[in-house]
Amino acid sequence: MIKAINAVLFCTSLAGVVGVYALKYSVEDIAADKAALERKIDIQQGELSLLQADWSYLNQPAHVAPIVARHQEALNLLPTSQEQFGRIDALPMRPAAPDTAALDALLSALDSGIDPIEQLIEAN
Amino acid sequence: MALLTYDDVTISLDGGRKRRANLTKARIRWVIAALVLVFAVVSGRLIQLGATVSDSAIEGVARDVITATRPTLLDRNGLEMAVDIRVPSLFAEPRRIVDVEEAVAKLRTVLPDLDEDWLRKRLTGDKGFVWVKRELTPAIKEKIFQLGVPGLDFVTESKRFYPSGQEAAHILGAVNIDNQGTMGIEKHMDDEDLALLQSVGLARGNALKPVDLAIDLRVQHVLYEQLVDSLSRYKAIAAAGVMMDVQTGEILALASLPDFDPNDPSTLFMDYNGVKNQRFNRITSGIYELGSTFKTVTMAGALDSGRVKITDQYDARFGVRFGRFTIDDFHGKHRVLSVPEIYKYSSNIGTIKVMQQMGKDEFRSFLSRIGFDKSVPFELPEMRQPKVPAKFSEIVAATSSFGHGLSISPLHMVRAVAAFVNDGKMVPPTLYKRSPEEARKLYDPVISSQTSQQVRYLMRLNALEGSGSRMNKYANGYRAGGKTGTAEKVVGKTYSANKTLAVFSSAFPLDNPRYAMVILVDEPQNENPQSGHTAGWNAGEITGRIVQRVAPMLGISPDFSEVLDTELVPAALR
Incomplete structure (x- = not known):
């Protein structure tokens, strides 16, 4: 009876020892992985901070303005003047109904071979 | 126990049972003594480990302070006015440098603006840590790595960078090499609470929220x-x-x-x-x-x-x-x-x-x-x-x-x-x-x-x-x-x-x-x-x-x- 118990206890402790060792090594592996990942994150965060700094530098008005100045002539760029601003309420309202009489007149003029728009262009 | 002796024969009065019991007691005492000894050794080692102070200070300044970050400063539309960038800083461990002359010559091929005598003096001796040059670029770090000089290593530091350059100089102010504000809003933030945060080691990583300024860039x-x-x-x-x-x-x-x-x-x-x-x-x-x-x-x-x-x-x-x-x-x-x-x-x-x-x-x-x-x-x-x-x-x-x-x-x-x-x-x-x-x-x-x-x-x-x-x-x-x-x-x-x-x-x-x-x-x-x-x-x-x-x-x-x-x-x- 005692022998059997001893045998069982011995086996259990053996299994325990093996288990603890396996756990220890797997923990060490994971710790190494974690350290490697942390190093990688650290490097990437460093790179990211540089890229972010780059991005904000490129977006600065101080950086964009000289580019605008360089291409001012080629692209015909000028600061917006006050007269170039309009308002929605300054636009004329759409006519309530299409001007059928004018349209008929235009179409009949075109039918008879006169293009009023062409005449307008030529007159200018 | 011997009580009587007769014709040189010791007559033992103890019964066989008692003898065995005494033997067992003695064995138990030995085992206890052995265990106490083993545990004493283990706890002694633990105390020894616990008492070791790992020296993380760099030339008298805690490592945390050097790597401390500052919050990003944003303008009112969310454009960055001041950011932290992570840059490598070169340090040397003179006690690990084998050939000072070789190290000096090699380092000066990458960093020619370092004074030769100053560098030689810096790298000689038995010190554990000396700065060589702080706030380098990653490209220079790579070059120094390739030199293969023993005893040289890098620490990643936070460096303040102002993408707007001079445009908002007087608003932003400036920081010193240890990332402490010396002028402008940077100094104001330090005077308020940032210095406290940094001193207790909280101002690290991305923990700091960006600060919104009223400025429109x-x-x-x-x-x-x-x-x-x-x-x-x-x-x-x-x-x-x-x-x-x-x-x-x-x-x-x-x-x-x-x-x-x-x-x-x-x-x-x-x-x-x-x-x-x-x-x-x-x-x-x-x-x-x-x-x-x-x-x-x-x-x-x-x-x-x-x-x-x-x-x-x-x-x-x-x-x-x-x-x-x-x-x-x-x-x-x-x-x-x-x-x-x-x-x-x-x-x-x-x-x-x-x-x-x-x-x-x-x-x-x-x-x-x-x-x-x-x-x-x-x-x-x-x-x-x-x-x-x-x-x-x-x-x-x-x-x-x-x-x-x-x-x-x-x-x-x-x-x-x-x-x-x-x-x-x-x-x-x-x-x-x-x-x-x-x-x-x-x-x-x-x-x-x-x-x-x-x-x-x-x-x-x-x-x-x-x-x-x-x-x-x-x-x-x-x-x-x-x-x-x-x-x-x-x-x-x-x-x-x-x-x-x-x-x-x-x-x-x-x-x-x-x-x-x-x-x-x-x-x-x-x-x-x-x-x-x-x-x-x-x-x-x-x-x-x-x-x-x-x-x-x-x-x-x-x-x-x-x-x-x-x-x-x-x-x-x-």
């Missing part, structure tokens, strides 16, 4: 660009400007030239055109006699006192005599002038009479009410006390009414103008974002709403018909108005006629005031032979060009309808 850029332009256009020795939201007190832009590069703070101490100490912040730590632009203050005070009405007329035919001195007008009309005319023609005589009508002591107490005798509560640590005499004599009161004999900072002026147009409610300026609700709690009424209306009319009138018309030519449609000031500078002991300080304090759009601005040009010259050197020609034009550029950015659309201007005219004058 687009407006800041336009202001800066115009000020840079003014230095060459008017051959001025210095220029400065500040723009403030009149409702919230937020500073949208603040620049002062000559300036420095916050990415290289040592440039602050460089001479400018051979003159020392020129790169200070003229908006907060420069105090000036602001000249005629001060008449806005005098008018606001006088109209608010109730003793002067906008319809009053004053005799400006003759100069005002004080003993030996006679104060006369620059653009003299020499006739009876109404209050709006005094302002429009910038009459010194008229302004003195207006001030005298108000009373010099009441005028002095009005200056206290708008905070002209104390420094402005503001985040930037660079501040200088204004110089305003505690009690006005007749003559000092007279000169003060048109801005001579007392010195205030341009920040005082912009805060006062903002209050005058914002229904008389004064709000302290700030560099941090502030909502209108928060601002309203800080409102301090300095003049009445009715006086505010009248001051707005005067400012707009001056833009339409007076010295601000050159400004209005550029800012046409944005309902801007303001007052010029051409103050003669004191050279030696007397005022100099050709060395002047040109100031323009303004606000726009005056039908619904949102922004106040003060522009300052130091010793401007004529742009061309046809132009003048008074403030309207330089500070005024700069203001106009700035308003023209920034008003659309700030959501103010041009409106040319004259009804807006006629609505500004007080009922008594219609």
Whole structure:
């Protein structure tokens, strides 16, 4: 009876020892992985901070303005003047109904071979 | 146990059972002793491990402090104004360096600007840690790695980087190599709480929330660009400007030239055109006699006192005599002038009479009410006390009414103008974002709403018909108005006629005031032979060009309808 118990206890402790060792090594592996990942994150965060700094530098008005100045002539760029601003309420309202009489007149003029728009262009 | 001995034979009286029990007890004692010993060894080792202090300090500074980060600074639209970048710093462990000469020679191939003797001395010895060069680029780090010199290694440090370069130098300030703020808003943040956070090691990683500033980088850029332009256009020795939201007190832009590069703070101490100490912040730590632009203050005070009405007329035919001195007008009309005319023609005589009508002591107490005798509560640590005499004599009161004999900072002026147009409610300026609700709690009424209306009319009138018309030519449609000031500078002991300080304090759009601005040009010259050197020609034009550029950015659309201007005219004058 005692022998059997001893045998069982011995086996259990053996299994325990093996288990603890396996756990220890797997923990060490994971710790190494974690350290490697942390190093990688650290490097990437460093790179990211540089890229972010780059991005904000490129977006600065101080950086964009000289580019605008360089291409001012080629692209015909000028600061917006006050007269170039309009308002929605300054636009004329759409006519309530299409001007059928004018349209008929235009179409009949075109039918008879006169293009009023062409005449307008030529007159200018 | 032996009790009896008989014929050399020991007769044992103990039974076999007792003997076995004794043996077992002895064994148990040995086992306990062995276990105690083993545990003593284990706990001894634990204590030993626990007592080891790992030396993480770098030349007396904790590693955490060196790698401490600062919060990102954002402008009001979320554009970065200051960011932390992670950079490698090179250090050496001299006790691990085998061949100093080889290390020195190899290092100097990558970093040729290091002094050879200094480097040799640095790398010799038995020290565990010495800095070689801090804040390098990743490319140089890679090159040094490839040298394969033992005993050299890198620490990643946080370095402050200002993407906007010089444009917002005086707002941002600078940090030292240990990432501690030394000037500007950086120093202010440290003085507040950041230093505490860093000292307890909390300011690490991405834990810090970005800080929103009130600055609008687009407006800041336009202001800066115009000020840079003014230095060459008017051959001025210095220029400065500040723009403030009149409702919230937020500073949208603040620049002062000559300036420095916050990415290289040592440039602050460089001479400018051979003159020392020129790169200070003229908006907060420069105090000036602001000249005629001060008449806005005098008018606001006088109209608010109730003793002067906008319809009053004053005799400006003759100069005002004080003993030996006679104060006369620059653009003299020499006739009876109404209050709006005094302002429009910038009459010194008229302004003195207006001030005298108000009373010099009441005028002095009005200056206290708008905070002209104390420094402005503001985040930037660079501040200088204004110089305003505690009690006005007749003559000092007279000169003060048109801005001579007392010195205030341009920040005082912009805060006062903002209050005058914002229904008389004064709000302290700030560099941090502030909502209108928060601002309203800080409102301090300095003049009445009715006086505010009248001051707005005067400012707009001056833009339409007076010295601000050159400004209005550029800012046409944005309902801007303001007052010029051409103050003669004191050279030696007397005022100099050709060395002047040109100031323009303004606000726009005056039908619904949102922004106040003060522009300052130091010793401007004529742009061309046809132009003048008074403030309207330089500070005024700069203001106009700035308003023209920034008003659309700030959501103010041009409106040319004259009804807006006629609505500004007080009922008594219609």
